[in-house]
Amino acid sequence: MKKYFSILSDMEDKIRQGTYHPGQKLPSVRSAAEVYGCSISTITRAYAELEKRHVIYSVPQSGFYVVVKPGDWRDNRDSKMIYFATVLPDLDAFPYLDFQHCLNKAIDIYKYDLFTYGDPLGLESFRHTLVSHLANDQVFTKAERIIVTSGAQQALEILAKMPFPNGREAVLVEQPSYDRYLRFLEREGTPVYGIARTAAGIDLQELERWFKSGKIKFFYTMSRYHNPLGTSYSVDERKAIAKLAGKYDVFILEDDYMADLGSDRQMDPIYASDGGEHVIYVKSFSKIIFPGLRVGAIVLPERLLKPFYAYKIYPDTSLLSQAALEVYIKNGMYERHKHKIGSLYASRMLALNESVERYNEPGLMEVPDIRSGIYTHFKLRPEVNVDRLLKRLAERHISVVPGKGFYLENYLEREKFLRISISQTQPEHIDEGVRVIVEEVKRGSR
């Protein structure tokens, strides 16, 4: 069964990536069986499935052909553009058929239960599935502490609004930090303070001063694959942060939105050092599968459960999404896809680092050594005119995101940088993109 699914997903990839282009005839059943080293009946089944999904069609006495589909998402893209700005997962690697299978399976399993409102805290069996799923990341907890949310975003929003048992009101955020959350906090009028985070990490003494101030209800952090920097905290920094949280009764909101891209034990989340006393752990599935699923999860310290329930009163997270994701995790497809995506991004990061090594010059841009995840950043010298640089890059068909938006409006000690995402950038474009960026930064520095 596993072999069948991996063949199906490989064929699907080849069609989506254009290896088999619309209208092209697929290899005969016999030759495909030879290529994949499987039986003829496995290929027949895979072709039948692809045909059922309207991805291919059969011509009697001739063979199978790739369907020509109008309105493919790639049709809207400018083929000359190098997309370093996009943060969506690579849609070419998207597990379209696997997920479709899981949706069908979920309806078979749960039947009419999926068409009710459901429990605001999430589908009971999915919460149990998450217990072992999270344990793979050293997040040990029980189902009663897990609440399913409509994406990580909903968890972040509720935490900003709800009262905390430490009786404090302000939120401390790293600077820079996740832009949308910063805008949300500002718009809501939440008291919010910033603390500098750079490629070198965070000043733990300054963090302690903030924790000691008696103002902070929680500290919002991305311990690994920081958005926008791409960097991760060292093991010592994680442990120190967990310790300070306990000492001053400040909660840590750990947004582990890219958890699945880190298999290295050195990358264990802060939660692993604290065991869930002061660390609120937030999980997203958007960077691995697709954001349209709108499913996330939160692991809450005991003391926060009741106040959180009071805000999670609507059963607003799609039951169908939860059930399909549960099937996807349980049958091992998630694990397989995670490795596929992880190595795809790691190879692009490697290509990016090699290109930086090739073109960058001392004193021009500072680029951290990041091996996985989707982000890195190019730190610019203070005198660079970023608006002019962006304009010139756009003229040369390169899209990047400037660092400015990742700071609070009133935070003035900003660094100048470009956030670079490789999630939708093909390796052959990376080298060209880096070359042009270096050229334009040099031109702007003269």
Ligand SMILES: Cc1ncc(COP(=O)(O)O)c(C=O)c1O
């Ligand atoms: C740091 C960070 N946290 C959370 C999210 C949102 O996650 P979700 O799609 O699960 O709501 C994003 C989305 O880009 C993000 O960058």
